[in-house]
């Protein structure tokens with residue numbers, strides 16, 4: 001028997017054994033399915049050669065329908081020392097689901113049972129494979145909502161949103177996914193199914209649920225999520241304000257927040273990116289930045305917050321453009337066509353890098369990063385979003401038209417490395433909400449410093465055989481490492 005045939009026989013017998021151990025799981029080892037589950041929307045994976053794809057395809061894709069199924073797969077994997085990588089809906093953009101060949105992909109899309117609404121407490125418990133958009137529809141029909149609106153709402157699973165510590169466009173008022181999670185059902189690497197404490201808040205030690213928020217499948221597999229929900233908004237007001245430059249726009253945002261006002265959406269587009277919304281609104285951009293604001297909830301409160309916010313922006317030089325630019329933003333907020341178009345060419349890349357930083361450097365970082373990446377990117381611009389009293393996030397968008405695969409990839413990597421390094425040098429965080437995945441794992445030592453040891457020890461304690469998503473989160477990096 002040649003070596004390839006021997007490997008196939010080994011894989012076949014392993015899969016047969018898994019079928020016996022976890023009889024309700026649907027196991028698919030067709031090449032087509034394995035390839036489809038080998039990657040997410042990380043642009044690098046879209047350009048993989050056959051050989052690169054082959055190096056990353058799972059042995060099989062295991063579709064589960066319950067926490068018990070997940071538990072059985074994990075006990076089997078532990079006994080056979082086979083890595084397992086959870087796959088939510090594959091909308092991640094940093095290679096979170098990417099791993100070295102020889103692992104089992106656990107496809108969670110079958111965890112899609114009906115969400116249970118607890119009307120009395122305003123909470124919903126939802127199986128983790130349900131897509132964000134589907135949950136929102138169900139909640140809306142019951143007069144409720146989860147005001148967590150990532151651009152990928154229709155593409156991402158609830159479990160994936162929790163596992164990546166995601167952020168939605170209404171975060172300035174309502175917070176990010178971690179602010180909605182009240183409890184999780186998680187299957188640990190040893191197969192144990194746990195349910196975390198559930199109450200509006202508690203002071204009974206560190207939150208166990210929050211330890212899994214953002215763990216990207218390395219500490220456990222989230223099988224159900226309980227979230228706070230809110231009644232539907234009875235009013236939503238959108239607005240656009242133009243400024244001469246990024247600095248005045250940021251100053252206005254800070255003053256609005258410092259006044260205790262809470263716009264649900266605050267987005268400041270630099271001159272280059274703002275052009276697109278100005279054009280669609282029929283407004284002459286005149287090389288100005290654009291602040292998009294939204295106020296939502298109770299009509300009287302939303303109207304008052306808008307009026308007060310506009311007084312502040314006007315006093316700081318902002319020109320009130322009325323509701324049109326905000327409404328255009330609202331209508332197009334789920335459209336990410338630029339990503340598909342920018343990545344369509346064989347050697348072309350389009351990507352977004354989101355980072356977080358304090359007010360002390362928020363303005364400077366914009367120019368520093370864009371200037372530093374300009375030799376490598378054919379086009380780049382940025383907007384600010386997700387503001388806090390102490391800072392905010394910047395979303396750098398860049399495009400590369402490569403001469404060949406090597407040229408395109410090396411420029412893509414340069415843009416990422418420069419951005420990560422510049423942000424760290426200025427005391428920011430290398431990711432605001434897309435997570436670590438492959439793209440950022442080598443930067444985790446510099447991001448966390450000594451405290452990465454705490455996460456690594458947690459990983460070691462929960463998963464001593466390194467079964468779940470091995471090689472991720474910078475756990476395998478040396479203490480002195482970091483690009």
Ligand SMILES: Cc1cc2nc3c(=O)[nH]c(=O)nc-3n(C[C@H](O)[C@H](O)[C@H](O)COP(=O)(O)OP(=O)(O)OC[C@H]3O[C@@H](n4cnc5c(N)ncnc54)[C@H](O)[C@@H]3O)c2cc1C
Nearest residue numbers: 088089090091092096150151157159160161166167217222
């Ligand atoms: C067009 C576009 C727009 C986007 N906009 C936003 C945005 O506005 N805000 C934002 O935060 N993100 C955004 N994203 C990124 C992406 O949608 C999020 O990262 C999302 O949370 C991923 O969810 P998923 O179900 O697709 O997870 P996947 O991509 O399948 O997995 C992501 C990671 O989580 C792990 N994982 C998935 N499910 C589980 C689980 N149940 N238990 C444990 N680990 C799990 C995976 O192993 C992987 O490491 C965008 C992506 C695209 C393509």
